[in-house]
Amino acid sequence: xxxxxFAGADSRSTAQPPARGRKGSRRSATRTFFTxxxxxxxxxxGVTIIWALFPGLFTGHDPxxxxxxxxxxxxxxxxxxxxxxxxxxxxxxxxxxxxxSLLAALIAVGVGLIVGSAIGLIAGSRGGWVGEVLMRIVxxxxxxxxxxxxxxxxxxxxxxxxxxxxxxxxxxxAQFARLSRSQAVTIMQADYxxxxxxxxxxxxxxxxxxxxxxxxxxxxALAVLQVGSAILQISTLGFLGYGAPAPTPEWGLIIAEGRxxxxxxxxxxxxxxxxxxxxxVSTHRLGTALRKAAE
Amino acid sequence: MSPTFRYILSRLGQAVLVLFLAFTLAALxxxxxxxxxxxxxxxxxxxxxxxxxxxxxxxxxxADAPWFIQYWQSLVGFLQGDFGYSVNSGAAVSTLIxxxxxxxxxxxxxxxxxxIVLAVIVTVLASYGKPPWxxxxxxxxxxxxxxxxVFWLGIVIIQVLSFQLGxxxxxxxxxxxxLILPTLTLAIPLSAPLAQVLIRAVADVRTESFxxxxxxxxxxxxxxxxxxxxxxxxxxxLTIAGLLFGELVAGAVVTETVFGRNGLGSLTxxxxxxxxxxxxxxxxxxxxIGFVLVNLIVDLLYPLIDPRLRHRGRVGKSARKxxxxxxxxxxxxxxxxxxxxxxxxxxxxxxxxxxGPGTQSAEESSS
Numbered sequence: 011x012x013x014x015x016f017a018g019a020d021s022r023s024t025a026q027p028p029a030r031g032r033k034g035s036r037r038s039a040t041r042t043f044f045t046x047x048x049x050x051x052x053x054x055x056g057v058t059i060i061w062a063l064f065p066g067l068f069t070g071h072d073p074x075x076x077x078x079x080x081x082x083x084x085x086x087x088x089x090x091x092x093x094x095x096x097x098x099x100x101x102x103x104x105x106x107x108x109x110x111s112l113l114a115a116l117i118a119v120g121v122g123l124i125v126g127s128a129i130g131l132i133a134g135s136r137g138g139w140v141g142e143v144l145m146r147i148v149x150x151x152x153x154x155x156x157x158x159x160x161x162x163x164x165x166x167x168x169x170x171x172x173x174x175x176x177x178x179x180x181x182x183x184a185q186f187a188r189l190s191r192s193q194a195v196t197i198m199q200a201d202y203x204x205x206x207x208x209x210x211x212x213x214x215x216x217x218x219x220x221x222x223x224x225x226x227x228x229x230x231a232l233a234v235l236q237v238g239s240a241i242l243q244i245s246t247l248g249f250l251g252y253g254a255p256a257p258t259p260e261w262g263l264i265i266a267e268g269r270x271x272x273x274x275x276x277x278x279x280x281x282x283x284x285x286x287x288x289x290x291v292s293t294h295r296l297g298t299a300l301r302k303a304a305e
Numbered sequence: 306m307s308p309t310f311r312y313i314l315s316r317l318g319q320a321v322l323v324l325f326l327a328f329t330l331a332a333l334x335x336x337x338x339x340x341x342x343x344x345x346x347x348x349x350x351x352x353x354x355x356x357x358x359x360x361x362x363x364x365x366x367x368a369d370a371p372w373f374i375q376y377w378q379s380l381v382g383f384l385q386g387d388f389g390y391s392v393n394s395g396a397a398v399s400t401l402i403x404x405x406x407x408x409x410x411x412x413x414x415x416x417x418x419x420x421i422v423l424a425v426i427v428t429v430l431a432s433y434g435k436p437p438w439x440x441x442x443x444x445x446x447x448x449x450x451x452x453x454x455v456f457w458l459g460i461v462i463i464q465v466l467s468f469q470l471g472x473x474x475x476x477x478x479x480x481x482x483x484l485i486l487p488t489l490t491l492a493i494p495l496s497a498p499l500a501q502v503l504i505r506a507v508a509d510v511r512t513e514s515f516x517x518x519x520x521x522x523x524x525x526x527x528x529x530x531x532x533x534x535x536x537x538x539x540x541x542x543l544t545i546a547g548l549l550f551g552e553l554v555a556g557a558v559v560t561e562t563v564f565g566r567n568g569l570g571s572l573t574x575x576x577x578x579x580x581x582x583x584x585x586x587x588x589x590x591x592x593x594i595g596f597v598l599v600n601l602i603v604d605l606l607y608p609l610i611d612p613r614l615r616h617r618g619r620v621g622k623s624a625r626k627x628x629x630x631x632x633x634x635x636x637x638x639x640x641x642x643x644x645x646x647x648x649x650x651x652x653x654x655x656x657x658x659x660x661g662p663g664t665q666s667a668e669e670s671s672s
Contacts (some may be wrong), residue, residue: 150326153597157555161577165585166334242454246559249456251573265457269563272464280464283457290452294474 048299058289061111072100073106073259083274092277094268104282107259111241111286114175114253118240121179123233126186127225133187134194135213135221141191147189156181160243164252171244171254178243182236189232193225227304235297238290243287261286274294313605320601324594331589332379335582337372379586388587393579398587401572409568412560413553415484416491421551423492424499431500432507433526444504450497457554459490459563475564487564491556498545498552506538540611547600554592 061068071079071089076097083093091100117224129148133141151159163177197203197220206216241261248262256263261282268278354362370378382389388398427446460524463486467475473485510516510533519529561570569588576584 035429100648146323146326149323150330153323153327154331154589155554157551157558158573158585158592161336161573162331162585162589165577165580165582238452242452245454246456246555249454250559250562250577252577262454262456265454265460269460272460273468276464279457279460283454283461286454286457287449287452290454291449294448296451296584 043299043303045299047295051295052135054288054292055296058108058112058292061105062112064107065102065106067100068105069102070183071102073098073103074257082271082278084275085277085281091281092275094275094278095134095271100264100268100278100281103259103264104261104285107261107264107282110171110254110258111244111261112172114178114244115237115240117172117175117177118179118182118232118244119236121176122182122231122236123185125180126183127190127229130187130190131194131217131221131225135198135217137195145191148184151180152184156243157206157246160247161252164247169252169255171248171260174244174247174253175240178247180238181243182240185236186229186232190225190229193228194221197221197224228301231297231301231304234293234300238293238297240291241286241293309608312491312608315406316601316604320597324390324597327593327597328380328383329376329589331586331593333377336375336379336584342415354616363432383590388590389583391581393576393581393584398584401584402569402587402591405567405569406573409557409561409565409570412484412487412491412566412568413557415488416495416556416560417549417553419492420495423496424503427496427500428503428507431504447497447500447504450493450500453494455490455494456563457557458493459486459560462486462490462561463616483564483566487560487566490560490563491553495549495552495556498548502545503538506541507534508532510537529609540607543603543606543610546603547596550596550599554596566577 044283065073076093076099079089079093079097079099081093081095081097081280083089083097085092089099091104094100094103119125129144133144133148143151154162158179159181160174164173165178165182167173200220203216203220204222211219244253245260245262245265248260249266251266254260254263257268264282265279265286268282377391386399388402390396391398391401394401427443431440431444431446434443463475466472466486466489474482475486507530511529513533516529516533519533520526524532557568557570558573559570560566561568562574565571572584573588575581576588
């Protein structure tokens with residue numbers, strides 16, 4: 011879904027720092043980075059990552075088998091998010107779902123980052139017809155609305171969470187390509203690049219020793235922004251039923267399964283949705299702060 | 306040939322090229338890569354078709370032809386408005402789409418209008434709201450809106466407005482009543498990028514010296530809002546038109562699924578669930594045409610709206626450069642913008658950034 015593109019940046023928005031950011035640049039970078047907002051966001055994300063790594067620390071309930079627990083219990087001290095239609099603990103499902111959703115988001119961002127940056131760096135540093143052809147490919151990727159592009163890829167690759175992640179990653183390629191291209195173009199004009207060439211550097215040595223290290227901070231900031239968007243897109247595809255199969259705890263699927271009970275058991279959808287939202291807002295917040303710091 | 310005419314022609318050419326390449330990509334993925342989708346579907350023993358019948362069906366879908374013939378035939382077919390036949394139901398894809406289009410068009414239009422209204426309300430409250438803490442809270446609303454999973458939003462809206470408050474009937478609603486909740490679901494995420502751009506534009510313009518002068522001369526806040534802000538916010542708002550279109554497409558798929566409405570969105574979701582590649586191909590191509598058209602229109606509108614862009618040599622490039630500065634701030638909203646024309650203009654030199662666009666346009670409109 012293209013909510014996501016919202017989080018992204020392209021060359022136009024990153025080639026120049028926003029006028030406002032300039033004023034604050036006298037304060038040290040760390041002080042501007044650690045605002046209450048980013049601290050809360052970091053804590054939230056940190057908790058989610060620990061959920062994903064060690065779900066057993068946070069919940070003793072089984073996410074897939076409810077046992078003989080009563081169905082549709084309202085939230086309580088025993089079951090924080092209540093139980094679903096077959097007695098599974100919803101909080102436990104969300105905690106266990108974190109690993110799948112975060113891993114999928116990382117795969118998606120990884121695909122976009124690696125393929126996109128490779129395209130962008132080569133296009134930006136080589137120019138000429140190579141750059142022209144590469145950026146045309148990016149244009150074509152951008153011209154298909156993101157959700158439809160990912161659906162097209164899902165239909166080709168088949169359903170499943172990894173395929174969904176790859177599909178979402180392919181929709182992110184264009185943004186990484188544009189950003190890294192603009193970075194590469196700027197860097198290639200710098201004096202030290204001329205100096206490197208002058209002292210006998212080859213194209214590849216300049217690319218690896220100067221262009222990549224200098225472009226990396228901006229690209230990584232975009233990657234953090236993209237994690238939130240990827241989580242949103244992946245959960246959307248999971249909700250539509252193209253991701254993980256049924257008993258798997260995956261955030262989109264958990265919400266999809268709860269929707270038949272909106273009238274009687276609000277906690278099945280509302281609480282998992284709030285968690286997804288909190289995680290997405292946090293990555294957004296951190297990504298934006300990182301991008302300002304990178305500039 | 307006048308420069309304007311040449312600009313229009315070159316933009317048209319780029320749009321057609323991108324459309325053609327996008328069609329090729331989608332056709333490659335959906336028609337040619339899957340190999341023999343027809344065989345996979347109809348050779349299923351449960352259907353009880355004889356080998357001859359399967360051969361007939363294959364023949365009717367043209368599945369025996371080599372891939373470049375299939376590609377060529379579908380390209381010609383698409384140009385003539387013939388999108389082939391659904392693998393799932395056997396109906397002509399064009400019929401399916403014609404049946405689904407009106408409902409989605411109405412929903413999209415309502416959602417779009419509601420999003421604009423919502424964005425303007427949020428902007429006014431965030432910029433002029435009292436007390437200030439309330440304005441601050443509303444100021445952060447757009448960032449929240451973009452982070453909401455749309456499918457979840459739809460469910461929560463049904464839950465609150467329909468089941469808790471009983472305002473809208475979702476079980477057996479009338480035609481208009483059935484539109485209210487989907488419109489709201491579609492409008493909320495759609496309004497977010499728009500509100501962000503508008504809030505930013507208002508903030509930019511209000512700090513300009515010509516606004517202080519106008520205010521000192523006795524202009525009311527309302528007059529300033531209409532005359533300065535709207536004029537200066539139009540261009541940045543236009544740049545996210547492509548982004549909004551993408552949101553609208555994605556929103557329609559999710560909203561129609563959540564609310565069980567028939568339309569292009571639910572047709573898309575069904576096509577993917579049933580692996581109905583011809584239907585998905587047609588939808589992808591139609592949506593891409595819409596997307597490219599929106600971006601083309603926006604690109605052609607820039608010089609009309611901003612006179613400065615008319616007098617420069619390369620209109621497209623200066624438009625891009627201008628936008629590069631103007632969209633720098635609102636959290637990188639320009640992701641999908643200008644999809645079809647980026648190759649040339651997307652990199653603005655760093656040196657051009659010392660002056661924000663707000664300042665530029667403000668100075669010019671005041672002079």
